[in-house]
Amino acid sequence: MIAEAGLAALWLAAGLAALQFVLMILALRSDFEAARAMRSIAVVQGVLTLVAFAMLLIVFARSDMSVLLVFENSSAVKPFIYKVAGAWGNHEGSMLMWVTILAVAGAFVALLAHRTSERTLLAALGAQAVLALGFYAFLLIASNPFARLWPAPPDGQGLNPLLQDPGLAFHPPTLYLGYVGLSVAFSLAVGALLTGEVDSRLARAMRPWVLGAWILLTLGITAGSYWAYYELGWGGYWFWDPVENASLMPWLAATALLHSINVLAARGALKAWTMMLAVIAFSMSMVGTFLVRSGILTSVHAFAIDPQRGTFLLALLAIYVGAAFILFAVRGASLKEGAPFELISRESGLVINNLILSVVLGVVFVGTLYPLFVEAVSGEKLSVGAPYFNAVAGPLALILAVLVGIGPLLAWRRERRQVFKRLTIPALLGITAVVITIILWPSMHILPRLGFTVAAYLAAASILPLIGRNPFRAPLATWGMVMAHFGIAVALLGMAANAAFTSERLAIAKPGDTLTVGPWLILLQDVTPTAGKNWTAVEAELRATRGSAVVTLKPQTRYFSDPPTETNESAIQTFWNGQLYTVVGKPDASGAWQLRLWWKPFVTLIWAGGALIALGGALALVGRLWRLAWRRRPDADWRRERYT
Amino acid sequence: MKPKNQRLVLVVAAVVALIAAALLAMWGLRSQASYFYTPADIAAGKAHEGEAMRLGGMVERGSVQHLRDGVTIRFVVTDGKAKTPVIFRGIAPDLFREGSGAVAEGRLENGTFVADTILAKHDERYMPPQLGNLSAEHKAGKTLEK
Numbered sequence: 001m002i003a004e005a006g007l008a009a010l011w012l013a014a015g016l017a018a019l020q021f022v023l024m025i026l027a028l029r030s031d032f033e034a035a036r037a038m039r040s041i042a043v044v045q046g047v048l049t050l051v052a053f054a055m056l057l058i059v060f061a062r063s064d065m066s067v068l069l070v071f072e073n074s075s076a077v078k079p080f081i082y083k084v085a086g087a088w089g090n091h092e093g094s095m096l097m098w099v100t101i102l103a104v105a106g107a108f109v110a111l112l113a114h115r116t117s118e119r120t121l122l123a124a125l126g127a128q129a130v131l132a133l134g135f136y137a138f139l140l141i142a143s144n145p146f147a148r149l150w151p152a153p154p155d156g157q158g159l160n161p162l163l164q165d166p167g168l169a170f171h172p173p174t175l176y177l178g179y180v181g182l183s184v185a186f187s188l189a190v191g192a193l194l195t196g197e198v199d200s201r202l203a204r205a206m207r208p209w210v211l212g213a214w215i216l217l218t219l220g221i222t223a224g225s226y227w228a229y230y231e232l233g234w235g236g237y238w239f240w241d242p243v244e245n246a247s248l249m250p251w252l253a254a255t256a257l258l259h260s261i262n263v264l265a266a267r268g269a270l271k272a273w274t275m276m277l278a279v280i281a282f283s284m285s286m287v288g289t290f291l292v293r294s295g296i297l298t299s300v301h302a303f304a305i306d307p308q309r310g311t312f313l314l315a316l317l318a319i320y321v322g323a324a325f326i327l328f329a330v331r332g333a334s335l336k337e338g339a340p341f342e343l344i345s346r347e348s349g350l351v352i353n354n355l356i357l358s359v360v361l362g363v364v365f366v367g368t369l370y371p372l373f374v375e376a377v378s379g380e381k382l383s384v385g386a387p388y389f390n391a392v393a394g395p396l397a398l399i400l401a402v403l404v405g406i407g408p409l410l411a412w413r414r415e416r417r418q419v420f421k422r423l424t425i426p427a428l429l430g431i432t433a434v435v436i437t438i439i440l441w442p443s444m445h446i447l448p449r450l451g452f453t454v455a456a457y458l459a460a461a462s463i464l465p466l467i468g469r470n471p472f473r474a475p476l477a478t479w480g481m482v483m484a485h486f487g488i489a490v491a492l493l494g495m496a497a498n499a500a501f502t503s504e505r506l507a508i509a510k511p512g513d514t515l516t517v518g519p520w521l522i523l524l525q526d527v528t529p530t531a532g533k534n535w536t537a538v539e540a541e542l543r544a545t546r547g548s549a550v551v552t553l554k555p556q557t558r559y560f561s562d563p564p565t566e567t568n569e570s571a572i573q574t575f576w577n578g579q580l581y582t583v584v585g586k587p588d589a590s591g592a593w594q595l596r597l598w599w600k601p602f603v604t605l606i607w608a609g610g611a612l613i614a615l616g617g618a619l620a621l622v623g624r625l626w627r628l629a630w631r632r633r634p635d636a637d638w639r640r641e642r643y644t
Numbered sequence: 645m646k647p648k649n650q651r652l653v654l655v656v657a658a659v660v661a662l663i664a665a666a667l668l669a670m671w672g673l674r675s676q677a678s679y680f681y682t683p684a685d686i687a688a689g690k691a692h693e694g695e696a697m698r699l700g701g702m703v704e705r706g707s708v709q710h711l712r713d714g715v716t717i718r719f720v721v722t723d724g725k726a727k728t729p730v731i732f733r734g735i736a737p738d739l740f741r742e743g744s745g746a747v748a749e750g751r752l753e754n755g756t757f758v759a760d761t762i763l764a765k766h767d768e769r770y771m772p773p774q775l776g777n778l779s780a781e782h783k784a785g786k787t788l789e790k
Contacts, residue, residue, distance in 0.1 A: 233735075234761075273654060340650050351654065355661040362665030363672065370673055381680030383698055385749070388676035392668050506734060508714030568735070585735035588714050594735050 003067050003146040006055030010096075010146075013048035013103060014136035016041050017129040024126020027119070028194060038125050039110040045132070046107025049100040056096055056145055060087040066152035069093060069145050075156040077534045085169035091293060091309070092145035094172060098289065099135040101180040105209075106132065109184055115205040115628070116188070117197055124184075124191030131183055134316040142312050165231055175220035175247055179285035181213025182254060186282035189275045190324055193331045198271045203264035206278065208624055210261055214254040215617040221247050222610030233568035233583045235504070235598050237606055240389040245368040246288035249361060253281035256357040259350045267412060268338035269347060275332065277354070279324045284361070286317045296372060342414035349407035356400045363392045394447060401454045401492060404485050405461025422464055430457030444500050451496030458489035476623025484616025491609025497578075497602035508592040518599030519546045520580060527584070527593055535560045537569070540584040540593060544573070555584040579603050678749070686752065687726035693752045699728060699759075700747040708742055721746065721757070732759040 020041050027035030059067045061084050063076045073090040074083055088097045106128040109121070116124070139145065188206045192198045224247065229237045238244065257277040263270045294310030341347035367384045374380055405426060409419045433456035437449050462485035465478055503518035514523045525541040537556040544551050553571035560567070573580045578601035585594030678696040691697055699721055707720035716733045719742075730748055740746055740762055748759035 270654075272651075273658075351657065355657060358658075359661050359665040359668065362662065363669045366665070366669035367672065370669075370677070381698075381700075382677050383680060383749075384673065384677050387678075387696065388672045391676055392672040506715050583735060585715075588710055592714055594715055596735050 002055050002058050002064070003148065006052045006059075007144070007146040009048045009052040009055070010136065010139060013045045013052065014133065014140060016045040016048070017103075017133045017136060020045070020129035021126055021133060024122060024129070027122045027126070035122055038122055042103075042110035042125050042129070043107045045129075046104040049096075049103040053096055053100040056087050056093060057084055059146075060084055060093075063156070064152075065154065065156055066149055068147045068149040071149050071153055071156045073156065075534070077155075079533055081166075081169060088172055092139070092143045094176070095135065095139055095143055095293065096145050097173065098176055098180065099132055099139060101176055102128070102132050102135060102183055105180055105184050106187075109187070115201050116192070117195070117201075120188070120191045120195045120197045120202065122191075123194045124187040127187035127190040127194075128183065131187065131320065134320065138309075138312050138316065142309050165227065171220060171223055171227060174216050174223065178213045178215075178217035178220055178254075179250060179282075179288065181209050181216065182250060182278075182282040182285050184209040185213070185257065185278040186324070189278035190327060193275060193327050196331065196334070198264075198275060198335050200265050200268045203261050203274065204628070207258075207261050207265060208621060208628070210254060210258050210278075210281075211617055211621045211624065214251070214258050215614050215621065217247065217251045217254060218610060218614040218617060221251055222607050222614065225610070226607050230570050230572055231567075233570045233596075235502075235581055235596075235600070237498070237603070240367075240386045242368050243292055245364055246291045249364055249368070250281060250284040250288055252357050252361040252364065253277060253284045256354045256361070257281050259353050259357075263347050263350050264338075267341070267347060269341065270351070271335045271338055272328075272332045273351075273354070275335075276328060279321070279328060280361075283317075283321045283324070284365075286313075286320065287365075290314060290317050291368070339413070341412070344410065344415045346407070346410040346412045346415075349403070349410050352403060353400070353407060356396055356403070360393050360396050360400075363396075364389065367392070390447075398450055398454055401458055401488055404488060405458050405464075408462075408465045408481060408485070423461060426457045426459075426461035426464070429460050430454065432456065441500065448496040448500035451492050451499070455489045455493040455496060458492070459486060462486040462489060476626065477620040480616040480618070480620030480623060482616070483619060484613045487609045487612030487614075487616060489609070490605050490612055491607075494602055494605025494607075494609060498600055498606065501601040502603075503599045505595075505597040507595060508588060509595050510590075510592045513592075515595065515597060517580075517597040518601075520597075520599055521545045522582075522595075522597060524593065524595065527587075530556070532558070538584070540582075540595070542571070542582055542595075544580055549575075551580070553580065553582050555582045557584055557586070574604060577601055680747075682723040683721055683726040683728040684723050686728050686757075691752055693754075696749075696751055698747055698749050699730065699757050701728070701745070703740070703742050703744060703746050705742045721748070728757050729755070730757040730759055732762055734762075737762055 020038055023035045023038050023041070027038070056069075059070055060074060061080070063070060063074055063083060065071045065076075069090060069092050070086075073093075074086045078086070087093045106125060109128065110125055185206050188202060188209075192202045221244075224244065225237050228239060228241075228244075229235070257274065257280075260270050260274045260277055264274045290310070290313045294313050296310055367388050371382050371384055374382055405423065406419065409422055411417070430453045433453045434449065437444055437452055463482055466474055466482055471479075505515055505517040507515055509515055509524040511524055511526050514521060516522070521544070523543040523545075525543055527538055527540045530537050530539045535558045537558040539554050539556045542553045542555070544553060551573050553573055555571035556569040558567050558569055559565075568583050568585070570581060570583045572582070578599060581598040581600060583596040585596065587593050676696070678698055679691070680698045680700055681691045683699070683701055685691060686699070701721040701723040704720040704722045704727065707718075709718045710716075711718065715735070716731065717736060718729065718731050720727050721730055722728075730750075732748065732750075747763045748757060749761040749763070750757055750759040752758075
């Protein structure tokens with residue numbers, strides 16, 4: 001019954017989305033009175049998808065094996081939290097989650113967006129309904145999550161153990177919220193292009209959505225990076241895996257959009273540009289979903305190989321992106337360009353930011369899709385990995401990090417002051433960092449050396465916007481920007497330290513043997529069998545000493561029975577100045593165990609930096625929403641917005 | 645700057661960025677893309693020594709040897725047509741087993757494939773598409789042998 005209720009709710013929601021689309025066309029043709037019902041319809045549609053999603057959670061929580069999806073992806077002996085999380089740890093469930101978020105976002109637009117004109121809002125709601133309609137069709141035709149299985153088997157097939165991790169429970173929802181938050185920017189852009197009302201009001205309505213989506217993407221990428229770091233046991237934090245790129249590409253586009261939208265909001269300039277970025281950002285979300293969900297990648301995350309689904313998603317992608325680009329081509333040229341600006345100005349700085357981010361996005365996009373393209377065309381198999389991405393994106397990222405220190409110091413319209421004078425101290429810090437690394441570590445590789453230099457410079461330069469004024473009277477958005485830019489410096493420092501100073505030891509040891517890694521002396525005390533709810537394991541007990549510090553680490557190799565799989569559970573100990581990372585492998589014939597040990601100085605700064613960037617975004621979002629709530633005057637002129 | 649000129653400058657900047665991205669990507673792909681080879685490709689001389697590449701195939705039964713240091717293994721990868729010896733230093737991945745599929749990343753040195761990383765099949769249901777075809781061919785080969 002529960003599964004059928006979920007399915008019925010989904011069909012109803014799909015029907016409402018279709019109605020919403022029809023009403024939009026009527027509303028755009030004439031001032032059609034009934035179109036005002038679109039707001040209520042959007043809300044009801046959001047509620048219906050929530051009901052459908054809740055029904056899926058219930059069948060998973062109850063381990064109802066008569067539902068095919070539960071049988072394929074769950075088992076009765078799993079811990080409860082993974083039973084529930086299993087609902088979206090598979091293809092159908094995650095697509096249902098996607099469409100739920102899409103419809104709920106539409107409902108919130110209908111409830112909250114008061115800043116755009118009524119016509120643009122209705123057009124945007126129509127666009128959002130069209131987006132949802134495609135995904136409803138996808139669910140109902142090609143991936144019904146509520147399909148039944150008869151007779152019901154006693155137990156399910158289990159869930160990939162690699163995914164039985166708290167990371168699984170929160171990582172995909174965070175990313176999906178980010179992806180789908182960008183759908184609102186897309187719909188608002190499409191709506192505004194349809195009505196021709198691309199102005200600073202639109203930008204201010206769009207901004208909280210972009211900011212919110214960007215925060216969640218930042219968090220999702222940071223958490224995903226840490227998950228890969230400790231769960232895969234390879235000691236790396238970014239693998240340039242296509243699935244990682246699938247989340248990085250929307251983030252890059254959203255970062256560019258976030259910056260250009262400020263120009264539109266504050267100055268009414270970069271209209272066509274910003275609309276283009278809004279379209280690209282959500283297109284990248286769809287590309288990401290396509291890459292992960294179609295199963296065309298050689299990757300841990302690609303679950304099923306099912307050409308029908310892949311084709312369906314690709315068709316949706318082509319239709320939506322194609323239609324948006326055509327609309328842009330037709331309407332984009334007629335947009336009036338806004339207030340002019342000089343070559344050296346805040347606007348120019350943001351344009352350069354956008355250009356560099358777009359180039360990075362372009363090279364990541366090409367590198368990710370090139371292997372698929374080549375294989376489809378010539379059948380030749382190749383892979384594009386870290387060497388490519390590091391070589392093409394690394395230097396650009398460093399240049400961008402240098403410019404991040406300068407842009408916020410520039411004034412809107414034109415800069416007449418001597419901005420570079422203010423950068424004396426940051427520049428000196430950067431030079432000091434070069435000199436110190438050359439004296440202390442003459443053989444250091446060039447990239448980490450540059451990383452330390454730029455990090456030292458940017459850490460100082462990023463806080464300059466708060467200096468020379470009363471920092472407590474600065475808007476929250478300024479604080480947020482400073483914190484996010486400072487976070488880049490922190491992450492960069494962590495990456496440089498990890499690249500320059502990591503020590504690694506790979507050896508075999510019998511209980512009682514001692515190994516050294518970096519400053520640590522590590523004694524293998526014992527290897528013992530142990531067990532959890534649905535796994536058995538061997539666990540090594542390691543005693544690590546450094547001076548007077550003593551810690552015990554217990555890495556494991558786990559064996560899961562359903563489905564039969566092994567995973568390496570690394571044991572990681574965090575200190576203020578780094579992490580000790582240990583993995584136990586397999587025994588050899590003589591009873592010695594393989595151990596892999598790393599000492600990674602300051603590696604945690606990478607994720608701390610990511611968290612700071614997201615927190616900066618959150619501060620800015622609170623500041624913006626505060627203003628929206630207090631100054632909800634539709635006639636507010638852009639000149640009044642005291643933006644810094 | 646007049647608004648009209650400003651738009652022109654922006655369009656030119658966007659086009660330049662697009663071209664720069666394309667050139668950069670082409671340069672990077674030419675020097676850094678690593679091709680996927682099977683032992684048969686290597687036997688046919690398609691792969692060059694020292695170039696970054698991926699090798700895919702089945703780990704031949706009975707071929708895995710552990711070296712004295714305990715962390716280096718040698719094994720043979722086969723696609724049913726040819727064989728390539730592989731040497732790997734590190735902890736082999738969870739599902740690395742004789743008789744099952746593996747993809748190794750590394751380079752050829754004097755006819756031996758020196759692997760930096762080994763990617764194995766990740767669970768019983770999951771199979772990289774590159775190996776999917778291969779295992780079908782391999783199975784077909786086996787049936788023929790019988």
